[in-house]
Amino acid sequence: MGLFDRFRQGLKKTAQLLNTDVRDLFKREGRLVDDAFLDELFEVLIKMDLGVQAAQQIVEEVRQTHRARVVQLTDVTATIKEKLKQLLAQPGEPIQLAPEGLTVIMVCGVNGSGKTTSIAKLAKLFRSQGKQVVLGAADTFRAAAVEQLAIWAERLGVDIVTGEQGSDPASVAHRAVAAALEKGADVCIVDTAGRLQTQQNLMQQLTKIHRVIGKQVEGAPHEVLLVLDATTGQHGISQAKHFTDAVHCTGIVLAKLDGTAKGGVVVPIRQQVGLPVKFVGVGETADDLVPFDPDSFVDALFEDVEAEPSAAGQSR
Amino acid sequence: MFESLQQNLTSALKTLRGKGKLTEANMREGLRLVQQALLEADVSYSVAKDFIERVAQQATGERVLSSLDPSQQVVGIVYKELVDLMGPVDHSLHLRGETPVLMLCGLQGSGKTTTCGKLGRLIAERGRKPLMVAADLKRPGAVQQLQIIGQQVGVPVYSEEGQTDPVKVCRNAVKHARETGADVVLLDTAGRLHIDDELMQELATVERQVQPEQVYLVVDAMTGQDAVNSAKAFNEALELDGVIMTKLDGDARGGAALSVKAVTGVPIKFIGVGEHLEDLEEFHPDRMASRILGMGDVLTLVEQAQRRFDQEEMARQEERLRAGEFTLDDFRKMVAQTTKLGPLQKVISMMPGMGAFGGMLEGADVEKDMKRLFGIIDSMTPDERRNPTKIIDQSRRRRIAAGAGVEPHEVNELVKLFGMMAPQVKEMAGLGMRDRMKKIQELQRGGFLDPGAKMTRQKKSTGKRLSAQEKKQRRKERERQLRRLKRKKRRG
Ligand SMILES: Nc1nc2c(ncn2[C@@H]2O[C@H](COP(=O)(O)OP(=O)(O)OP(=O)(O)O)[C@@H](O)[C@H]2O)c(=O)[nH]1
Ligand SMILES: Nc1nc2c(ncn2[C@@H]2O[C@H](COP(=O)(O)OP(=O)(O)OP(=O)(O)O)[C@@H](O)[C@H]2O)c(=O)[nH]1
Ligand SMILES: [Mg+2]
Ligand SMILES: [Mg+2]
Numbered sequence: 001m002g003l004f005d006r007f008r009q010g011l012k013k014t015a016q017l018l019n020t021d022v023r024d025l026f027k028r029e030g031r032l033v034d035d036a037f038l039d040e041l042f043e044v045l046i047k048m049d050l051g052v053q054a055a056q057q058i059v060e061e062v063r064q065t066h067r068a069r070v071v072q073l074t075d076v077t078a079t080i081k082e083k084l085k086q087l088l089a090q091p092g093e094p095i096q097l098a099p100e101g102l103t104v105i106m107v108c109g110v111n112g113s114g115k116t117t118s119i120a121k122l123a124k125l126f127r128s129q130g131k132q133v134v135l136g137a138a139d140t141f142r143a144a145a146v147e148q149l150a151i152w153a154e155r156l157g158v159d160i161v162t163g164e165q166g167s168d169p170a171s172v173a174h175r176a177v178a179a180a181l182e183k184g185a186d187v188c189i190v191d192t193a194g195r196l197q198t199q200q201n202l203m204q205q206l207t208k209i210h211r212v213i214g215k216q217v218e219g220a221p222h223e224v225l226l227v228l229d230a231t232t233g234q235h236g237i238s239q240a241k242h243f244t245d246a247v248h249c250t251g252i253v254l255a256k257l258d259g260t261a262k263g264g265v266v267v268p269i270r271q272q273v274g275l276p277v278k279f280v281g282v283g284e285t286a287d288d289l290v291p292f293d294p295d296s297f298v299d300a301l302f303e304d305v306e307a308e309p310s311a312a313g314q315s316r
Numbered sequence: 317m318f319e320s321l322q323q324n325l326t327s328a329l330k331t332l333r334g335k336g337k338l339t340e341a342n343m344r345e346g347l348r349l350v351q352q353a354l355l356e357a358d359v360s361y362s363v364a365k366d367f368i369e370r371v372a373q374q375a376t377g378e379r380v381l382s383s384l385d386p387s388q389q390v391v392g393i394v395y396k397e398l399v400d401l402m403g404p405v406d407h408s409l410h411l412r413g414e415t416p417v418l419m420l421c422g423l424q425g426s427g428k429t430t431t432c433g434k435l436g437r438l439i440a441e442r443g444r445k446p447l448m449v450a451a452d453l454k455r456p457g458a459v460q461q462l463q464i465i466g467q468q469v470g471v472p473v474y475s476e477e478g479q480t481d482p483v484k485v486c487r488n489a490v491k492h493a494r495e496t497g498a499d500v501v502l503l504d505t506a507g508r509l510h511i512d513d514e515l516m517q518e519l520a521t522v523e524r525q526v527q528p529e530q531v532y533l534v535v536d537a538m539t540g541q542d543a544v545n546s547a548k549a550f551n552e553a554l555e556l557d558g559v560i561m562t563k564l565d566g567d568a569r570g571g572a573a574l575s576v577k578a579v580t581g582v583p584i585k586f587i588g589v590g591e592h593l594e595d596l597e598e599f600h601p602d603r604m605a606s607r608i609l610g611m612g613d614v615l616t617l618v619e620q621a622q623r624r625f626d627q628e629e630m631a632r633q634e635e636r637l638r639a640g641e642f643t644l645d646d647f648r649k650m651v652a653q654t655t656k657l658g659p660l661q662k663v664i665s666m667m668p669g670m671g672a673f674g675g676m677l678e679g680a681d682v683e684k685d686m687k688r689l690f691g692i693i694d695s696m697t698p699d700e701r702r703n704p705t706k707i708i709d710q711s712r713r714r715r716i717a718a719g720a721g722v723e724p725h726e727v728n729e730l731v732k733l734f735g736m737m738a739p740q741v742k743e744m745a746g747l748g749m750r751d752r753m754k755k756i757q758e759l760q761r762g763g764f765l766d767p768g769a770k771m772t773r774q775k776k777s778t779g780k781r782l783s784a785q786e787k788k789q790r791r792k793e794r795e796r797q798l799r800r801l802k803r804k805k806r807r808g
Contacts, residue, residue: 046361049540052352110538111563111591112425142591143429143464148457155456165464196566231423233358233540235568256424259509261542284424284455 033066033076041076048264051234054271058083081298087267088294090276096222096250097187102180104188104213104220106173107253108206108243109227111194114255114281116145118227119189120152121281121289131186133158136176138169138209139193149191156286159183169193169205170212177216190221197242210247225278227253230263237265240273254292255281347372350394350609357569357608360544363578371397398605402573406583407598409435410530410557411444415493417501417526421519421554422534423546424507427562427588429458431534432504433465434588434596439500440471447498449489450475451482451522452506462504469593472498482506482518486526503528510549520553530557532585535576537564543572544579551580562588565595573604642738644701648693688722692730695719705735 031037038059045055061083062076097103105122107115116139123133135153137160139145146162153160161179163172173190180188192209195202213220226249228236243249254263257280266277277292347368354364374393409418418435420428432448439446448471452458459475466473474489486503493501503522508515523531533550535543550556559576564587573584584599693701695716700708708716708731710724717724 043361043365046355047541049542052355110566112427112536114425142461143468144457144461147460148455151456196563198566229425229536229538231536231540231542231546232538233571234356235358235538235540235566238567256509259423259542260511260545261540265540 030070030072032070033062033068038063045080045264048262049233049236050264051237051268054087054264054267057087084267084298085294088270088277088297090270090294095278098217098219098222102177102185102188102217102220103222104177104180104190104217105223105225106190106192106210106213106221106247107225107227108192108247108249109194110196110229110239113194113227113229113232114253115139115194115227116148116152116191117284118225118253118255118279118281118289119149119191120156120286122189122279123152123156123158124286125289126187127156127158132183134176134180134183134185134188135160136173136188136190137162138172138176138190140165140167140169140172141193145191145193152286159185170209173209174212174216177213177220181216197239197246203242203246206243207246223251223278224249225251225253226275227255228263228266228269230254230257230281231259231261232265234265234268237268237272240269240275244273244275249275251276251278253277253279253281253289258282258288344372347375353609354571354574357571358538358540358543358575359571359608360541360575360578363544363575366578367397367401367574395605395609398574398608399601402577402584402601402604404583405599405601406558407585409439409585411439411500412529415490415499415501416529417490417503419503419505419522419526419528419531420534420560421505421531421550422507423509423536424455426507426534426536427560428452428507428534429461429465429504430591430593431560431562431586431588431596432462432502433469433471433593435586436466436471436502437469437593438596439502440469444500445498446471446500446502447489447493447496448473448502449486449504451485451489451503453480453482453485454506458504458506465593472496483521483525486522490526510546510553516549516553523554532556532558532560533576533580533582534560534562535572537561537566537568537570537572537587539572541575543575547576548579551582556580556582558582558585560584560586560588561599565589569608570604571608574608644693644696644704644734647734648690688720688726689730691720692716692722692727704731705738 041062042055042059045058046052050058058080062079065079066075095103095105107119109115119135123135126133133156135149135158137146137149139149140163143165146165150160150162159179161172161176163169163175169192176190177188179185190209190213192206193202195206197203210221210224224247226240226243228239232239240249240252252266252269252275254266254277257263263280269275270277277294277297280290280292280297282288282290350371351364351368354367355361359367371393374397410416411418420432420435422428429452436446436448448462448466450459450462450473452462463473463475474485474492476485476488479485482505489503490501493499503526505519505522506515508519510516522528531554533547533556535547539546547559559573559580559582561570561573561576561584564570577584584601584604587597587599589595589597696704696708700712700716708727713724713727713731717727720727
């Protein structure tokens with residue numbers, strides 16, 4: 001299965017849920033775009049976790065384009081898709097590799113969002129590109145966090161640098177980067193403990209890890225990825241803001257998009273913080289990672305809505 | 317985000333305040349802002365919508381529209397409804413029977429394993445002998461994680477090396493617990509998606525075979541709109557007994573608490589407030605409601621508005637009394653105002669010339685009496701209110717009684733009472749009404765600070781007239797309880 005197919009499959013469940021909603025709006029052939037219609041549309045968008053502001057913007061767009069007209073489904077979805085694509089538009093940034101030598105990637109996020117698993121996925125991706133990878137287990141706090149990453153390292157056949165439980169995470173990060181430099185590795189990925197952005201001491205600790213890495217390699221860390229749980233609601237905006245303040249995040253990994261959550265909070269995040277989504281997590285194995293592409297994200301979201309809406313209408 | 321919510325609510329309140337009475341239009345705008353606040357707090361769209369509709373229904377009722385301070389009442393109702401929706405509290409773990417089993421389940425990374433350790437610690441602290449079971453055989457390092465946590469809290473952990481079937485682990489663990497004298501079993505299951513049929517089936521099998529006394533869903537406080545989908549699916553597969561919400565130590569508004577409670581109906585038992593194993597607290601709906609609404613400030617605002625309003629109103633009344641004027645309108649205001657200060661009889665008997673009236677109000681349902689009383693006054697013409705003793709004759713009495721839905725003699729009683737009271741009140745005015753009221757206020761400050769307190773009583777009095785929707789909900793609840801009973805029986 002190709003990457004894009006898998007991506008689409010992950011999103012299919014999401015789309016199915018969404019479909020029923022949008023199709024509800026079109027029980028008859030075409031519908032008048034009135035307040036009731038726009039309210040229902042607002043509901044659909046809110047349920048994608050887009051947030052009030054972004055949803056209102058889109059509704060406004062539809063109001064202006066279609067007001068008091070009888071429309072076909074595709075007219076409306078076309079407008080919404082265009083708006084969403086516009087909102088998510090970003091320069092095509094793949095992972096920023098160091099121009100030469102070691103690339104350091106730091107991974108951060110709130111508790112349980114999927115950091116460690118995403119690192120395993122990234123490691124696998126780099127391995128498949130023939131790159132040598134070293135992992136830094138700088139979560140020295142959570143019970144068995146080191147063991148978790150070590151098991152992945154063993155499965156994937158990559159090196160790992162660990163520290164004692166409770167030891168200074170910055171020093172583990174330092175040793176990991178040093179080991180990667182010594183081995184002449186291509187990529188070093190540093191795991192960090194989950195933390196809530198309101199915990200100032202822990203955020204400072206994160207800043208320290210960032211600083212330590214920066215002193216070892218020119219331009220490092222080259223990527224600072226914020227792992228965001230796709231089930232997260234509007235709290236995700238505050239996560240993006242504060243983690244970016246602390247460690248200059250360069251992008252998002254949107255994990256757990258294989259559920260029914262829509263991950264729509266990446267839209268207001270893009271608007272307010274500017275962070276682009278770089279990868280999407282669609283499962284618990286090391287293969288379940290796909291690069292994010294806003295156009296296919298939006299298309300996949302609406303794919304089934306646009307396919308045979310009338311047939312769906314008849315089946316109810 | 318936090319600030320914008322506060323701003324929203326503050327402006328919502330402003331819309332509702334200072335206009336004397338609520339019109340449907342100004343309330344709609346205010347409630348729209350409340351709805352927006354709920355959505356931004358990640359309350360599910362449908363849940364927020366139902367909620368707002370219910371509040372609107374209550375608020376447009378006569379009680380609020382004819383009351384003195386509608387803003388306070390609307391915010392009070394919003395708050396109170398939120399508290400009601402997330403209650404009632406039940407912090408018991410229901411550790412009945414010989415070796416009760418407690419099962420934790422939920423989405424990936426929600427905090428099951430950590431919560432298992434926290435509960436183990438709590439149960440051991442209460443003098444029981446818990447056994448924690450490592451039934452997550454899937455996630456790398458899950459078993460070790462629970463083992464380390466077990467060491468940290470001094471609770472034994474059951475695990476099986478090389479085992480691949482979590483159902484077997486759970487079954488064996490219960491046997492092992494009985495053999496080793498452990499008297500509570502805690503199952504830490506693997507995280508799973510609610511749409512993963514196979515894994516959901518696996519949970520159901522564990523439930524069937526091990527028959528846990530309690531099944532808890534562990535929910536991340538940061539969850540957005542999807543909370544209703546997953547909670548519903550877990551509840552359908554397992555019939556949950558409770559919810560534990562984690563990661564509330566941050567600034568997540570935790571609107572998911574409302575969503576999850578609304579779709580499952582099961583009590584929220586505990587909240588996780590940190591990564592450390594003592595960071596588990598009992599759930600309190602009132603605190604959660606304040607959190608979702610960002611209400612700390614709103615309450616202060618209500619309080620301030622109230623104080624200002626009372627002072628102005630008191631000054632105005634005093635003016636009128638000085639001028640020798642005292643009408644049923646003044647009387648009505650006085651009574652309505654004092655009810656905000658605390659238990660009605662107490663306050664009223666302390667008012668000048670009102671001793672007799674307070675006695676009359678003593679009895680079962682003060683709120684109901686108040687409603688009748690106000691109903692009578694509201695059915696009068698301005699002239700009648702200004703001069704009741706002089707102009708209310710038999711035919712007017714009948715008309716007023718019909719309008720208020722009371723017996724004519726009740727109208728008569730009120731008019732007589734007023735006739736007795738008015739001269740006394742006018743006399744007392746010279747002594748400084750303001751000082752008297754101030755004193756009362758000080759004495760009653762406790763009740764004054766709780767705008768929701770009144771609402772409970774008001775709700776009770778409408779208990780007989782359930783809407784179709786409420787009836788449906790009650791029926792569902794009864795059916796649910798029945799199912800539960802049956803299930804308990806099945807378990808023996
Ligand atoms: N379904 C699904 N589960 C995932 C995905 N990514 C991670 N998970 C699961 O989510 C849970 C948490 O993942 P971790 O990688 O341990 O998360 P973390 O952010 O490192 O957690 P902490 O270090 O404790 O803060 C695990 O059970 C993972 O298997 C995903 O894309 N899809
Ligand atoms: N801040 C905070 N973190 C918590 C809380 N509860 C759990 N965590 C953290 O959340 C992350 C995930 O917790 P786990 O207990 O591993 O979650 P889980 O549900 O067992 O995860 P899986 O088994 O992978 O599905 C860890 O980093 C925990 O330390 C809480 O109340 N507050
Ligand atoms: Mg981790
Ligand atoms: Mg776990």
